[in-house]
Amino acid sequence: MNRPADTTLPLDGRDPANLRGDAITGDRYFSPEFAKAEWDHMWTRIWHVAGRTAEIPEAGDMLVHNFMKESVLCIRQDDGNIRAFYNACRHRGMRMVGETTSLDTITCPYHGWRWGKDGLLQHAQDRHDFPQGDPCGKLRLNELRCDTWGGFVWYTMDPDGPTLGEYLAPMPEAYRGYPMDTAVRVAWYRIALGANWKFVTDNFSESYHTRTAHPQVPPWIDQDVETARHEMWPAGHGRTVQPMRPSLSDRLPDGVEHPFAAILRQWDIDPAQYATYEDFALQGWRDLKAAKRRLWQERGYVHYEHMDDEQITDSPHTVIFPNVTISFLPDNLIFFRSEPHPTDPEKCFFDLWCMAFPVEGQESCQSIMAGEKPLREVEVCEHRDFDGGRGIPELAGQIVYQDMELAEAMQAGMHSRGYADAYLPAQETRVRFFHEVLNDWIEGRRP
Ligand SMILES: [Fe+2]
Known part of the structure; x- marks a missing residue:
């Protein structure tokens, strides 16, 4: 298959002009014929x-x-x-x-x-x-x-397709500064979900749902659409890069201790020095970069050595076509993946691997998606059935649990005569792009 000479340049992931407009129909999520086509033309080649x-x-x-x-x-x-x-x-x-x-x-x-x-x-x-x-x-x-x-x-x-490096481009280059192989897997789950595998990729291709589904996130990762960078690549990969600072438009009530204040203090920055909320969020975030640059070595954050100024304070949430998502956080890598059920297109397995970079002198870490964990490799994968949340009570309230809570109702909606196609804002361009690249594979136009 021919691939474009330079697949490393991003397209604007917030510009619907980059789309053909293929419909995201419901049958894609339940039809055995569509699942068979995915196997024949995509899963056996990626x-x-x-x-x-x-x-x-x-x-x-x-x-x-x-x-x-x-x-x-x-x-x-x-x-x-x-x-x-x-x-x-x-x-x-x-x-x-x-x-x-x-x-x-x-x-x-x-x-x-x-x-x-x-x-x-x-x-x-x-x-x-x-x-x-x-x-x-x-x-x-x-x-x-x-x-x-x-x-x-x-x-x-596939004996004949692109090399792994070609397939993943430009991710290995974009993330070369992260010592990814040193990250320790501190939480490891495989969770049976009552939804098609594409629900997971759809979900991780946009941050539009965050304010509704994850109200705890905006004070911590900026959810303002204008401050995020939305990128996608011809091969179907994409990412949303958001600053890890409070959104200006999602303010906590007066008197509530702001989680960003604790982060600043951790790096010797006094949050009380900022006269306004804007200063606290924006200048605080710039000061955090500078403090991390100054203190990483003495604090034992050895993984910062080759990370750039964006990577030490921001969140490039990255989807690798078709079913792998890696959230690159300053101190964590979160690996999410969905894989289809062997026979039922209305079910999938959702993998959650929380990985943390070792910090000298620290014996535990925030896993981000599974709470505080000892900083050591877990030996065994936890196999669970989501079962309306009952299968993983220890993750209740976590971001990823909130996502899984949405899966079955989304799957149900795909069967409705009241749904024919998605009606998307520009910031969800990557959702449709994912389906268009999938169609390319299925119809023999491998990107
Ligand atoms: Fe989510």
Whole structure:
């Protein structure tokens, strides 16, 4: 497929002139035919995240990524590289490995064929009994392309598509200042949701819902549409960059302690010095940048070393087409992802990985989406069913929980004869753009 020569230049993500105007119809969220088209033309060609590199530090460590009805192994090799193979025995197709584990060899539980971690068959019972020739030392597990970026292990089922770097452009360049592979996963959830997977990408492609759904956010991340930068790229990636300071138009009542004041104090800035609310928000934010620049090293914020002035105080909330969102915060990386249910397009799995950058001398961190957490890798993923919130009571009131609370009613609305297409403000341009890029894939015009 041909791609435009320079896919790194952003389009204005708040300009509907960049859209064709494809309708966002309800059937996209429930039709089995549409889900089948997504599988055939998109999921089997994009790059997927299998897990974190930190999960498989040693040779033989392997990630198992089950996606819809497929299963892929990403295995750390003796030379330190990671290779990906289909989790299907070449003998009769048996799925061999159930979950992320560490193995020197993979033995098929059906007839005992044994595969090396390099994918080569080492042993088969009655190896002389194959009229087509002894398969040992010859047959290999079918391999997929595998690569890493940002401390994540990625693979693609497409043998011919773009490299990971080409696929992700311009994100690796834009975020090169974040030491992403040092971020520690402090909260790890996989939550079954009663909505199509696209609800999640739609939701993370706009911040228009924040004032309504997340009233706790505007005092902390500026929600004024004019101060945000909305960007999108031809491949379907996009981001909204918002300053992490109070919105001028969302003022807390007089007498209420402002959360931004505590942030300023943490960096030796006296919030009482500002005569007006505007000064407090705007000059306070500039002073915060300067203070972080001055104090990061002695305070142990080693991850700031290569981050720029925007990155140390702002929030580039970034969607990587089609289903990965990473919120780049000064001290956290939040990874969100939705994956379709294997058979029911009205359900999905929502992954929430809260990652924090280690700060010298600190043993706990604010995970942003899951509260205060010890600053160490969690070993096990929590598998939950959202179930109207009952499945994850410990996240009640968190931003991400508030989003999940909206999922089922949105899914229900997609079935209504009263809904035919979205009616979008300019700041939601990226929502329609996402669907247009998806249509490009499905109709064979890969961007
Ligand atoms: Fe939200």
